[in-house]
Amino acid sequence: MTTLELEQVTVEFGRGARRLVAVRAVDLAVGSGTVLGLVGESASGKSTVAKAVTGLVPVTSGRVLLDGQPLGDLRRRSRAQRRRVQMVFQDPYASLDPRMSIGDSVAEALPQGRRSRSAARGEVAELLGLVGLDADRAQQLPGNLSGGQRQRVALARALAARPDVLVADEVTSALDVSVQGAILNLLRELQERLGFATLFISHNLAVVRYVSDELAVMYLGRVVEQGRCEDVLSAPSHPYTQALVAAVPTTQPRSSPLPVPVEGDVPDPHDQPPGCAFHPRCQVGPRALPERTVCVTTDPQVQAASRRHAAACHFAAVAQEAAPAGR
Amino acid sequence: MQRSSWLRALRTPTGAATALGMLLLLVLAVVGPPLMRDAATTFNTSAIRQGPSGAHWLGTDALGRDVLARIVVATRLSIGLALVSTLIGVVGGVLLGALPVVLGRRAGRAVRAFVDVAVAFPGLLVALSLAVVFGVGARGAVLALGLTAVPSFARLTANLAAGVAEADYVSAARLAGASRGRILVRHVLPNIGEPLVINATIGAGSALLAFAGLSFLGLGVQPPGYDWGRLLNEGLNRIYDAPVAALGPGVAVVLAGVAFSLFGETVAQVVGLRTDSRVKGAVPRLALAGEAQDGAVRAAPRDDLVLDVEDLTVAFPGGSTPVAGVSLRIHRGEMVGVVGESGSGKSLTALAVAGLLPPQATMSARRAEFLGHDVRALDDRERRSLLGTSLAMVFQDPMSSLNPALRVGRQVAEVAEVHLGASRATAAGDAVAKLAEVRIAAPALRAQQHPHQFSGGMRQRVMIAMGLVAQPRLLVADEPTTALDVTVQRQVLALLRRVRDEHGAAVLLISHDVGVIAELCERVVVMYAGRVVEEGPVADVLARPAHPYTRALVESVPDMTTPRTRPLVTITGRPPDPSARPDGCPFAPRCPRAQARCTQEDPPLMAMPGTRAACWFPHLDERAALAAGPVA
Numbered sequence: 001m002t003t004l005e006l007e008q009v010t011v012e013f014g015r016g017a018r019r020l021v022a023v024r025a026v027d028l029a030v031g032s033g034t035v036l037g038l039v040g041e042s043a044s045g046k047s048t049v050a051k052a053v054t055g056l057v058p059v060t061s062g063r064v065l066l067d068g069q070p071l072g073d074l075r076r077r078s079r080a081q082r083r084r085v086q087m088v089f090q091d092p093y094a095s096l097d098p099r100m101s102i103g104d105s106v107a108e109a110l111p112q113g114r115r116s117r118s119a120a121r122g123e124v125a126e127l128l129g130l131v132g133l134d135a136d137r138a139q140q141l142p143g144n145l146s147g148g149q150r151q152r153v154a155l156a157r158a159l160a161a162r163p164d165v166l167v168a169d170e171v172t173s174a175l176d177v178s179v180q181g182a183i184l185n186l187l188r189e190l191q192e193r194l195g196f197a198t199l200f201i202s203h204n205l206a207v208v209r210y211v212s213d214e215l216a217v218m219y220l221g222r223v224v225e226q227g228r229c230e231d232v233l234s235a236p237s238h239p240y241t242q243a244l245v246a247a248v249p250t251t252q253p254r255s256s257p258l259p260v261p262v263e264g265d266v267p268d269p270h271d272q273p274p275g276c277a278f279h280p281r282c283q284v285g286p287r288a289l290p291e292r293t294v295c296v297t298t299d300p301q302v303q304a305a306s307r308r309h310a311a312a313c314h315f316a317a318v319a320q321e322a323a324p325a326g327r
Numbered sequence: 328m329q330r331s332s333w334l335r336a337l338r339t340p341t342g343a344a345t346a347l348g349m350l351l352l353l354v355l356a357v358v359g360p361p362l363m364r365d366a367a368t369t370f371n372t373s374a375i376r377q378g379p380s381g382a383h384w385l386g387t388d389a390l391g392r393d394v395l396a397r398i399v400v401a402t403r404l405s406i407g408l409a410l411v412s413t414l415i416g417v418v419g420g421v422l423l424g425a426l427p428v429v430l431g432r433r434a435g436r437a438v439r440a441f442v443d444v445a446v447a448f449p450g451l452l453v454a455l456s457l458a459v460v461f462g463v464g465a466r467g468a469v470l471a472l473g474l475t476a477v478p479s480f481a482r483l484t485a486n487l488a489a490g491v492a493e494a495d496y497v498s499a500a501r502l503a504g505a506s507r508g509r510i511l512v513r514h515v516l517p518n519i520g521e522p523l524v525i526n527a528t529i530g531a532g533s534a535l536l537a538f539a540g541l542s543f544l545g546l547g548v549q550p551p552g553y554d555w556g557r558l559l560n561e562g563l564n565r566i567y568d569a570p571v572a573a574l575g576p577g578v579a580v581v582l583a584g585v586a587f588s589l590f591g592e593t594v595a596q597v598v599g600l601r602t603d604s605r606v607k608g609a610v611p612r613l614a615l616a617g618e619a620q621d622g623a624v625r626a627a628p629r630d631d632l633v634l635d636v637e638d639l640t641v642a643f644p645g646g647s648t649p650v651a652g653v654s655l656r657i658h659r660g661e662m663v664g665v666v667g668e669s670g671s672g673k674s675l676t677a678l679a680v681a682g683l684l685p686p687q688a689t690m691s692a693r694r695a696e697f698l699g700h701d702v703r704a705l706d707d708r709e710r711r712s713l714l715g716t717s718l719a720m721v722f723q724d725p726m727s728s729l730n731p732a733l734r735v736g737r738q739v740a741e742v743a744e745v746h747l748g749a750s751r752a753t754a755a756g757d758a759v760a761k762l763a764e765v766r767i768a769a770p771a772l773r774a775q776q777h778p779h780q781f782s783g784g785m786r787q788r789v790m791i792a793m794g795l796v797a798q799p800r801l802l803v804a805d806e807p808t809t810a811l812d813v814t815v816q817r818q819v820l821a822l823l824r825r826v827r828d829e830h831g832a833a834v835l836l837i838s839h840d841v842g843v844i845a846e847l848c849e850r851v852v853v854m855y856a857g858r859v860v861e862e863g864p865v866a867d868v869l870a871r872p873a874h875p876y877t878r879a880l881v882e883s884v885p886d887m888t889t890p891r892t893r894p895l896v897t898i899t900g901r902p903p904d905p906s907a908r909p910d911g912c913p914f915a916p917r918c919p920r921a922q923a924r925c926t927q928e929d930p931p932l933m934a935m936p937g938t939r940a941a942c943w944f945p946h947l948d949e950r951a952a953l954a955a956g957p958v959a
Contacts, residue, residue: 041812041813041814041815042783042812054498054502055502056498056501056502074501074502075431079504082501082502082503082504083503083504085502086502086503087498087499087502089495089498089499090495091495094494094495094496095494095495095496095498095499096496097494097496097497097500097513097514097517097518098518099514099517099518100496100513100514100517105496105499108500108503108505108513109499109500109502109503109504112504146901154499157499157503158499160503161502161503161504176668176669176839177668177839177840177841177880177883177884178668178879178880178883178897178898179897180883180884181883181884181885181895181896181897181898182895182897184885184895185894185895185897188894189894203812203813204813205813205887206884206885206886206887206889207885209885209887209889209891210885210889210891210895233887243814244813244814245887247813247814247816247817248813248842248886248887249816249840249842249843249845249846249886250842250845250846250886250887251841251842251845251869251870251881251886258817258820258821258824258846258847259817259821260817260818260821261814261817262814263818265782265783265784265785265812265815266782266812266814266815
């Protein structure tokens with residue numbers, strides 16, 4: 001049983017006027033056999049969380065723990081520690097070395113240790129088979145493969161290291177929808193069979209819902225709500241989660257005019273609003289209800305633990321009643 | 328494929344000249360010295376300082392040696408020295424430039440800083456002083472030129488390597504525990520090899536020139552040795568009485584330098600690093616289809632039809648036809664969605680409609696009418712004015728369709744100035760009004776800003792505002808929300824719907840996302856492999872698809888009600904290659920319902936209750952109860 005925990009993780013980039021807090025005091029936990037979905041829009045910090053977990057960016061403060069043992073950034077991780085956390089990237093056209101056969105790419109990730117050439121080849125063939133690729137394609141270069149097939153190779157490479165934690169960062173957003181389904185099915189099947197813990201990151205709420213057991217919603221570098229996936233989505237506490245749920249396109253035709261759950265754009269992360277970062281766009285915040293000045297003055301994160309789904313909203317209960325129409 | 332592109336390069340004038348020049352240099356360098364060394368070195372006191380003659384084409388020098396023979400013999404030394412110094416430069420540069428990959432962050436930064444400073448020194452000056460340091464002579468000059476070339480190669484290597492080192496596949500290798508050395512050898516060097524080779528070739532050409540310069544100044548090859556620079560020096564003393572003796576080695580240096588540079592360019596072209604700068608012959612945007620001349624007869628516009636395209640085909644040289652027989656009709660104020668995956672031809676269909684196909688594409692159609700005008704019969708100016716005012720286009724990436732150097736208000740105003748002939752002042756006022764109309768807050772202030780100060784959603788609104796200036800009859804939006812956040816996506820879709828409601832403009836929305844189309848459109852056109860496979864009212868088609876492809880497309884996308892316990896529907900295989908479509912239905916190889924007929928006969932679009940579908944065995948059973956609705 002493995003548990004990955006993030007304890008008050010903060011990641012900053014740059015200094016002085018260019019300083020950017022990409023992730024602010026994030027607490028997350030995911031155990032083996034479960035999938036934690038991380039959803040959010042641009043600048044939410046979800047990909048930075050992925051990089052902090054894999055050690056590709058150093059954590060400014062807070063800790064990433066694997067079974068209670070702190071993991072540093074990649075340079076401070078031992079080979080064995082590196083192996084335990086693997087990642088599948090968004091763009092399968094950028095994540096495979098164009099000059100290396102797919103078999104070599106997978107073989108490179110096999111755990112260190114003495115093994116003969118033919119034994120290694122056997123393991124690679126087994127891994128390719130696991131992700132539904134023909135083992136005799138091992139000699140091919142990525143250029144001969146479609147996007148979906150490349151993403152399968154990337155998955156095989158991640159699994160070659162026999163990871164305890166798999167980080168999947170927008171793994172289907174570069175793929176066609178008909179291929180997306182196959183990759184999601186494969187990921188779920190392997191996850192159930194091999195039992196690793198998964199951090200599944202996507203901007204697509206419907207995709208996250210289909211894959212995840214637990215759900216964390218991020219906005220401007222913070223987790224604003226988290227809990228059991230179905231609980232959060234059936235009764236979202238935070239107005240931002242409500243807006244996200246309401247914005248998911250459905251195949252049910254809509255009335256005219258279309259309901260717009262939230263106005264405005266995600267603010268510049270360099271220049272975050274004071275108090276609750278969502279207040280300038282919030283449908284139940286001071287923009288709509290001017291007496292709610294607390295949203296501008298006080299960070300709702302402080303009391304979050306006591307609210308349902310740890311919602312970072314001063315009016316979580318109120319917000320629930322005022323759920324937007326048109327859902 | 329690689330070999331054929333080299334052969335093709337040989338057939339271009341540049342390529343042929345390069346090959347000829349390099350071959351000549353090679354032959355001279357190999358054969359020259361053994362054949363002509365005698366003539367080049369034997370003193371002949373009876374023939375001192377002769378001018379050109381039958382026996383000595385370029386005359387003789389102060390010791391009676393044949394100048395032409397000396398030039399030919401010097402080929403080997405001149406080129407050899409240039410190559411050796413280039414080799415020193417490349418090896419040193421690659422080693423130095425690759426150091427940051429192997430070293431830690433801080434040491435790597437120090438190396439890069441050193442390289443940056445070293446590059447700033449003027450090369451020839453450094454070479455001159457180094458040549459003095461190493462001692463005057465060929466060895467000193469080779470070392471000097473080689474070391475001078477090191478910083479620039481180091482910087483090139485470091486920059487290229489830094490680009491590769493950020494690639495996801497290097498991150499993946501690091502996660503897998505690969506050492507820095509392994510990452511350098513297995514991932515970085517193979518991926519930066521091509522540009523390095525090309526630059527080394529071009530560098531050899533300039534090393535040749537620089538070496539000739541050093542020898543000419545007396546800092547390179549010393550007597551009795553001689554290279555072209557040395558010969559140039561000797562010849563220069565007699566420039567007034569025997570100019571050919573000086574010109575000969577000069578011409579040799581120039582020709583060899585040009586040959587090397589051309590070689591580098593040719594390699595670059597084949598490898599594809601430089602784009603072909605030759606201007607392609609202007610290809611007409613719309614090639615007239617043979618039978619398209621009934622346009623005059625039907626000149627009176629049927630007034631509710633905005634766009635009427637029949638049997639549209641878009642072809643590219645090489646036999647690829649990504650759009651093969653698409654018919655599309657859009658009525659006034661209608662919102663039509665075209666859905667399909669990448670390669671389905673949906674974007675090319677939109678570009679063809681807007682007259683924006685790339686120049687190498689050819690379009691043909693049985694009918695192509697916009698507002699009753701046959702767009703193929705219009706001349707350039709008429710087409711520009713018709714499409715410019717009545718058709719607006721919104722693309723996926725608004726940043727690349729806005730000019731980053733111009734203020735936003737100016738760009739919107741320009742539309743009114745160009746197409747409506749408005750004065751600058753009225754156009755500027757109108758632009759602010761249009762920005763307000765697409766709900767940009769503080770429009771007067773925003774009009775003064777540049778596109779980079781706008782968020783993605785706001786830029787997309789600006790694009791729509793530009794389209795609204797001239798009261799369009801059709802707005803073509805190609806994946807307008809794909810680059811946007813979901814909350815912003817809804818805002819833009821709502822804006823598109825308002826444009827229709829308030830301006831009466833028809834909207835053609837292209838998307839890979841069935842959900843986005845369902846949100847906005849009344850009618851949906853499903854494209855697969857360059858043709859329409861199903862078409863009908865959104866409610867009918869998406870709720871009860873008749874074509875197996877539509878059904879798979881709808882079911883493969885999870886939405887907020889998809890049961891988590893069941894696997895998602897998937898489509899096996901890949902769409903056919905647009906240059907080699909199979910006989911029969913293009914979806915047959917991937918279709919679970921396909922039978923023998925499907926692989927032999929191509930199904931046309933057939934009317935079915937509530938929809939039209941190109942399928943011999945559609946999902947009709949589930950639709951049987953549905954009354955036949957109006958089919959567009």
